[in-house]
Amino acid sequence: MEISTVNLKHCDLIALSGRFDSATAPDLERALRASMDAGTYRIVLDMTQVEFFGSAAIRSLVQAYKECRRFNRGDVRLACLPEHIHNVLQIAGILPLIQVFDTTVTAVGSF
C-alpha cells in the first residue's frame, strides 16, 4: 500500500496504490486528514493502482467527502476507478454521489 500527495494549485492529488483494507484504511484516513488540516478541501484521489478497497476505506472516503463539502468549501473526486472497485462503490451507494473522472487531468481540471 502506498499513498502520495501532490499539492496542486487548485486541489490536492492523492495517488493510492495497493490494498486498502481495515489494516491500511487508517493510512488513507491520515492522508486525507493531512490535506484537510492544511486547509485543502478540494481533493482528487487517483485510484489507478488500487487493488482492494474495503468498507473501512469506504468509510474513510465518505468521512472526508462529508467534511470537504461542509460549508460548500470543497469536494472529494475520484479518478481512474478500476471497474471492480467501481462496482463495489455502486453497490455501497457511494456512486454516483461521488464524482468519478476517467483521467486525473479531467478530475483535477474539474476544480
Add this chain to the structure above:
Amino acid sequence: MMEQHALCVKSNLVNLALISEFVGEQAKQLGLNEHQVFDIQMAVDEACTNSMEHAYDGQDTGEVTVCCYSENGDLVIKVTDFGKPFDPSQVPEPDVSLPLEQRSIGGLGLYLMRRLMDSVEFSKQASCGNEVTMRKHLNLAEQH
C-alpha cells in the same frame, strides 16, 4: 470426495492480505472470473474484519480460520473464530439511498457481504465462537 483447503491466522488485521490471497487462489482454481474472485475477496475480508475487530475486540491473540470447498455447484467459504458471540441481527442495515451526509457509519461490511455473495449465514457454535458460511454459485461465471 470433497476437497477442503483451510488457512488459520492470528486475529491481526495485517493478515487480511494473506487471507485475500488464499481465497483468491481457491476461487480462481474453481474457474470463477476476475469480478467474482474480487467479490469473494471483499466479502471474506469483511467477515474476517468482523471477527478480528468485534469477536476478538481487536486483540491479536485469537485465531481466525478460513475454509474453502466446493459443494453442490457452489464455492463455500466458512470463516470461524473463537471470539465472543456476534449477532448480525443487532447490526442495522445501512440505507444506501440516503445522501452521504445522512448515512450512518456502521453496517456497511455486512451489507456488502450479503450483496456480493449468493448466500451468507451466521451461526454460533459450541466448539467455536462464530461461523459465517458464504456461498457463491460456480455456474454463473459469465455474471458479476
